[in-house]
Amino acid sequence: MASQTAAGIAMNQSRAARAASPENRRLVAAWLFVSFALIVEMFGIGAYVQNDNAGLSIMAWQPVSGIIPPLTHAAWERMFALYKTIPQYQLLNSHMDLAGFKAIFWPEWIHRLWGRLLGLDFGIPLVWFWWTGRLERRLRPWLLLLFVLGGIQGLIGWWMVASGFHPGMTEVSVWRLSIHYCFATALAIAVFCSGLVVLRPESERLPPAEAAKYRTARGFAIASIVAICIAIVAGTFLSGTHAYTIDNTFPLMQGRWIPPGYATLHPFWRNWVLNKAAAQWDHRLLGTVAALVVIAAVVAAIRADLPPRARDAFLVMGGLLIVQYILGVTTLVSKILDIGIVHQMNAVLLLAAAVWAYFELRGRRSA
Ligand code: HEM
Known part of the structure; x- marks a missing residue:
């Protein structure tokens, strides 16, 4: 026995x-x-x-x-x-x-x-x-x-x-x-x-002291993840309402910064989900906010002189962000939905790159 x-x-x-x-x-x-x-x-x-x-x-x-x-x-x-x-x-x-x-x-x-x-x-x-x-x-x-x-x-x-x-x-x-x-x-x-x-097992993560040095870049990676997720949720409302069928100009909608039909539904929050003009405007705005956060993250990463793998992750995220933004605007102004298909797939890759960037800056739990 x-x-x-x-x-x-x-x-x-x-x-x-x-x-x-x-x-x-x-x-x-x-x-x-x-x-x-x-x-x-x-x-x-x-x-x-x-x-x-x-x-x-x-x-x-x-x-x-x-x-x-x-x-x-x-x-x-x-x-x-x-x-x-x-x-x-x-x-x-x-x-x-x-x-x-x-x-x-x-x-x-x-x-x-x-x-x-x-x-x-x-x-x-x-x-x-x-x-x-x-x-x-x-x-x-x-x-x-x-x-x-x-x-x-x-x-x-x-x-x-x-x-x-x-x-x-x-x-x-x-x-x-x-x-x-x-x-x-x-x-x-x-x-x-x-x-x-x-x-990447625990042993291959950064030693705690080194991880602490990169706290700011790590914070930006988390902020990028959050901002991209919010833009994605807004994208689903745009897509679900087929809001790409209206206001195909960028950056203005009907010649205005805020479209006239933004608040036609009651209660107000329903506009965010079900109103085409609002769904489109929100996604533009939140996509742009996400873009700014990601750009700030890449700048922070370059300034922090990160380890090579982490730097690569941030650069990939920045590259995918540029592609994502161009695809979004092009889908909107051209109304070519095949471009929108690539925009949707690239959104997942962009989010994955942000997660990867965060991941590369995680420290070990013990020294
Ligand atoms: C970080 C920035 C962005 C992210 C993560 C993002 C993500 C997404 C996602 C996930 C969808 C599809 C959702 C679904 O099918 O349910 C979507 C749709 C769309 N997005 Fe974006 N987007 C971004 C920026 C932009 C920008 C700046 C524009 C244009 C001004 C834009 C225009 C569109 C359009 C027109 C659609 C609808 C496409 C369709 O229905 O096939 N996006 N976006």
């Missing part, structure tokens, strides 16, 4: 050593970063679906059997007949034929397929890494939680889509769209952070 226990302890120790080895950490981190990249791709697909107004084309929630698209003409006709029962078809698309329906079906089908693939991409390696002792003990429940949250994101997606079937609705609820987008962003960033945690 005693020898069995000793053998068990030895095995646990060898598993822990294996999990902590640099090669293993790189492998696990690569899996997490690839998963992050696939989620960013998912943002692009989701944006395409939204631009095409295709999100309401599949009226069933079938996580497993839904992977099989209609295979016969009769099956297509059945699917189309279902779509004909919802207000979006009756109020907007009553002229649509089967070919038109197929054109909105496929983007939504690919969106859901990608969600399933993400589940496999995360779930299968999770089981394998766990089984073969490649995951540090403290990470296991966290990664399992992320997997479960991925499933919940799918449910939120369906809850969002279902809001578009209500009487009088021709698209999904702005609120639910915003929650769907924000939850996806949080998940993407959580996966990215997990990759960083695996790649």
Whole structure:
């Protein structure tokens, strides 16, 4: 019995050593970063679906059997007949034929397929890494939680889509769209952070005395994260109300700094979410505030003479910010929504870069 226990302890120790080895950490981190990249791709697909107004084309929630698209003409006709029962078809698309329906079906089908693939991409390696002792003990429940949250994101997606079937609705609820987008962003960033945690163990963080020197730059990294998150939430209201369809001039709206239609809804706060002019103005303003905070962070980082990895992170964040701003303004003035797709994907990368910048300046808990 005693020898069995000793053998068990030895095995646990060898598993822990294996999990902590640099090669293993790189492998696990690569899996997490690839998963992050696939989620960013998912943002692009989701944006395409939204631009095409295709999100309401599949009226069933079938996580497993839904992977099989209609295979016969009769099956297509059945699917189309279902779509004909919802207000979006009756109020907007009553002229649509089967070919038109197929054109909105496929983007939504690919969106859901990608969600399933993400589940496999995360779930299968999770089981394998766990089984073969490649995951540090403290990470296991966290990664399992992320997997479960991925499933919940799918449910939120369906809850969002279902809001578009209500009487009088021709698209999904702005609120639910915003929650769907924000939850996806949080998940993407959580996966990215997990990759960083695996790649950079406690021992590779800055010694506390050095970390203290960079307090200001670290504070700016946190401020950038907060400002970018706020701009993202405002972006979801702009996107959800299709506010890019009005006032396509920059920086003024209808020749004014504050558009005349800003406060038409009551109570006042509803304008922030549901009023096109207000949603667009808020996003411009908050995007600009985020841009200024990020620029200040990059200046602070350059002046602080940071360690190379941290400096790189701040510079990447600054570069992505410039790209983000240009993409936002270009989407607005051109009304080319394909540019908006890249703007949405880049938002997640920008937030990830800000998190990375913060991460590189974290100190060890002890000397
Ligand atoms: C740091 C700055 C910015 C961030 C993080 C950001 C983020 C976002 C996000 C996440 C969305 C999409 C949300 C969704 O689809 O639910 C969005 C949409 C949009 N943003 Fe930005 N944005 C920024 C700056 C700007 C600026 C400065 C402009 C233009 C003045 C702009 C114009 C737009 C437009 C027109 C859309 C709608 C695109 C569409 O519906 O497809 N953004 N933004």
